[in-house]
Amino acid sequence: MTAVVVTSSACTAANSEPQADKAVQRPAATTPAPKRPQRKPFTIAFGGDVHFEGGLRGRLANPRTALGPIANVLGDADLAMVNLETAITEGGTPAPGKQFTFRAPASAFSALKAAGVDVASMANNHGMDYMESGLADTLAAIKRSRFPVVGIGSNSTQAYKPFRKVVNGNRVAIIGATQVLDPEFVTSWTATTDKGGLASAKNEDRLLAAVRQARQNSDTVIVHLHWGTEMQKCPNPAQLSLAPKLVKAGADVVVGGHAHILLGAGYLDNSYISYGLGNFVFYNSTPGTTGRSGVLTLTINGRKVLRDRWTPATIQGGVPIPMTGTARTQAVADWRALRSCTGLSARP
Numbered sequence: 001m002t003a004v005v006v007t008s009s010a011c012t013a014a015n016s017e018p019q020a021d022k023a024v025q026r027p028a029a030t031t032p033a034p035k036r037p038q039r040k041p042f043t044i045a046f047g048g049d050v051h052f053e054g055g056l057r058g059r060l061a062n063p064r065t066a067l068g069p070i071a072n073v074l075g076d077a078d079l080a081m082v083n084l085e086t087a088i089t090e091g092g093t094p095a096p097g098k099q100f101t102f103r104a105p106a107s108a109f110s111a112l113k114a115a116g117v118d119v120a121s122m123a124n125n126h127g128m129d130y131m132e133s134g135l136a137d138t139l140a141a142i143k144r145s146r147f148p149v150v151g152i153g154s155n156s157t158q159a160y161k162p163f164r165k166v167v168n169g170n171r172v173a174i175i176g177a178t179q180v181l182d183p184e185f186v187t188s189w190t191a192t193t194d195k196g197g198l199a200s201a202k203n204e205d206r207l208l209a210a211v212r213q214a215r216q217n218s219d220t221v222i223v224h225l226h227w228g229t230e231m232q233k234c235p236n237p238a239q240l241s242l243a244p245k246l247v248k249a250g251a252d253v254v255v256g257g258h259a260h261i262l263l264g265a266g267y268l269d270n271s272y273i274s275y276g277l278g279n280f281v282f283y284n285s286t287p288g289t290t291g292r293s294g295v296l297t298l299t300i301n302g303r304k305v306l307r308d309r310w311t312p313a314t315i316q317g318g319v320p321i322p323m324t325g326t327a328r329t330q331a332v333a334d335w336r337a338l339r340s341c342t343g344l345s346a347r348p
Contacts, residue, residue, distance in 0.1 A: 037166075039169040039170050041300060042167040043299050045296070046255050046296045048278045049258070049277070049278070050280050050281040051104065052086065056281060059319070066111035066114070071115035074116040080116050080117045081118065081121070082280060082281075083124055083226060083280075084149070086103055086104045086108070087103045087128060088103070093131060095131055103134065119150060120149050122152040123178040125178065131188075139196065152197070152198055156192050156199070158191070159198060161210075162175045162218075170220050172222065174222045175199070178200060179226060180226050180258050201242060212250055222254075224255055230258070230259050235276075243268060252271050252272070253300070255272075255277065255296065256274070256275075261276065261278055263276025269348070272298060279315060280315075281320070285318075295310075295313070296310055297310075
């Protein structure tokens with residue numbers, strides 16, 4: 001009788017071991033990977049060159065109205081961007097030999113933010129007008145304000161680093177760089193691996209590498225450039241050379257300014273190019289030329305630019321005032337006519 005009991009217990013123990021093994025080997029429950037949100041078209045608005053020199057400095061006393069009524073156009077877009085053409089400092093020594101040097105207090109960032117601007121480029125021929133000490137002040141102000149700025153940094157990695165944001169499911173990357181630098185400042189103003197400065201488009205290999213890298217994990221890649229020749233209404237050879245290289249590297253949109261006047265815009269293959277956005281918030285303007293301004297708004301879905309819209313304005317008292325009526329209609333037609341000397345097309 002005892003032997004039976006022992007045998008029975010042994011069998012029970014033997015039979016229980018495989019059961020335990022099965023329990024250990026059962027695959028654990030897995031959580032499904034979150035699905036990426038479905039992409040929908042988004043809008044991005046671009047204004048031209050901005051500084052707060054002369055009488056415009058006084059507008060910073062009330063940052064919420066510093067850019068005037070054009071802020072409504074910027075704020076209506078999902079993203080908005082301008083070129084901030086000034087050092088952000090209240091000290092420092094002006095760059096030697098420069099006829100014009102621009103600087104503004106850190107409240108400039110508050111003014112841009114209040115106007116609906118989401119990101120600014122400081123890669124331009126005035127971004128380091130107050131040299132290294134001005135750069136240090138600028139970078140400190142950017143850090144304090146937490147306002148997104150591209151094209152400038154404590155080294156080349158930071159200067160060429162894109163602004164990134166997911167908009168309506170689109171992973172957007174925006175890179176800033178300048179093709180315009182005074183010859184005597186090209187070396188001292190250009191960011192390197194161990195020196196702060198600006199992202200230079202003169203170093204094409206470095207810029208194209210940044211675009212290719214952004215392409216790898218972005219739905220929409222935008223390059224904002226400071227480029228062109230002052231008062232020349234058609235793109236210069238440097239622009240015409242760089243634009244297709246940027247497109248080949250993966251840029252979906254290339255926009256910028258510097259010429260103080262408007263230049264044409266349109267499609268190069270499937271990418272959208274704007275060769276000149278003109279002045280935007282600028283203390284010096286002439287009606288019909290440097291006083292012609294506006295906002296370019298693009299509707300984009302992934303790599304496709306679905307629509308461009310030009311909101312024309314005239315600079316009055318240093319700020320762009322949107323046009324209305326027949327004057328607006330004519331200004332839009334004039335803007336589209338600027339495409340004739342660009343080699344760009346009206347449609348992709």
